Amino acid sequence: MEDIARAAGTTKAVLYDHFDSKGALHAEVVTRASDELVATVAAAVGESGDRESRFRAATLAAFRLIRQRPDVRTLLLGEPGADPRVARASVKALRKARAAMAQLYMSEPSFLAGVPRRQERAEQIAQGFIGAINGRAALGVEKKLSPEQLTDLAMDLLWPGFEKLFGLANG
Numbered sequence: 128m129e130d131i132a133r134a135a136g137t138t139k140a141v142l143y144d145h146f147d148s149k150g151a152l153h154a155e156v157v158t159r160a161s162d163e164l165v166a167t168v169a170a171a172v173g174e175s176g177d178r179e180s181r182f183r184a185a186t187l188a189a190f191r192l193i194r195q196r197p198d199v200r201t202l203l204l205g206e207p208g209a210d211p212r213v214a215r216a217s218v219k220a221l222r223k224a225r226a227a228m229a230q231l232y233m234s235e236p237s238f239l240a241g242v243p244r245r246q247e248r249a250e251q252i253a254q255g256f257i258g259a260i261n262g263r264a265a266l267g268v269e270k271k272l273s274p275e276q277l278t279d280l281a282m283d284l285l286w287p288g289f290e291k292l293f294g295l296a297n298g
Contacts, residue, residue, distance in 0.1 A: 128142055128143070128149055128152075131149075131152065148210070148212075149210070150210030150211070150212040150213050151212055153210060153212070153213045153216070154210075154212040154213050154215070154216035155216075156198075156202060157202045157203065157213060157216040157217050157220050158216055158219070158220055160196070160198065160199045160202045160203060160220070161202075161203055161220030161221075161223055161224055162223075163192065163196075163199065164189065164192055164199055164203070164224060165223065165224055165227045165228075167188050167189070167191075167192050168185045168188050168189055168227075168228070168231075169227065169231065170188070171184040171185050171187070171188035172184060172185045172231055178235065178290070178293065179286060179290070182282070182285075182286060182289060183278060183282055183286075185231070186260065186277075186278045186281045186282065186285075187274055187275065187278040189260055190260070190263070190264065190267070190274035190277045190278055190281075191274045193264045193267075193274075194267070194273075194274050197268070200261060200264050200265075202217070202220075203217060203220055203221060203224065221257070224253075224257065225250050225253045225254050225257060226250060226253075228253035228256060228257070229246065229249035229250040229252070229253045230249075232249045232252065232253065232292075233245065233246070233249050235293065237293045238292055238293055239292055240293075252289075252292065256285065256289075259281060259284060259285055260281065263277045263280055263281050263284075264277065266280075
């Protein structure tokens with residue numbers, strides 16, 4: 128906590144006035160990282176045109192944020208043996224991100240139209256998307272790929288299946 132306080136330009140006592148432990152501080156950082164990722168992706172979706180463009184924009188926005196702030200990815204995944212508050216915050220952040228993504232999908236009336244348990248299915252699909260993005264982001268770190276390259280890879284992998292989820296009840 129002393130190192131954190133010094134980096135923040137404050138004292139350890141002031142830090143403890145706001146957070147009762149390092150775990151509590153870490154949990155807050157996880158929550159803020161998740162909120163930033165969700166807001167960034169939602170903003171990118173709102174600025175784009177057709178479905179494929181919105182999907183690409185959301186994916187690219189996520190990769191750009193992860194490139195700019197690699198801690199976002201690792202914070203949201205949690206850490207083995209993390210403080211219980213941090214682990215709970217990671218789970219809560221993941222659930223929130225998954226629900227927000229499902230809502231973005233479902234804002235398209237034809238997405239899973241007529242499919243039973245539409246909300247549940249949308250959240251399962253969002254979880255798969257999150258996993259795929261995480262996998263591509265890890266590959267990007269290893270191979271030093273740009274957000275644009277990662278987006279192209281993700282589009283090749285994800286878009287064909289995602290596109291089929293529109294009008295599923297009709298096909």
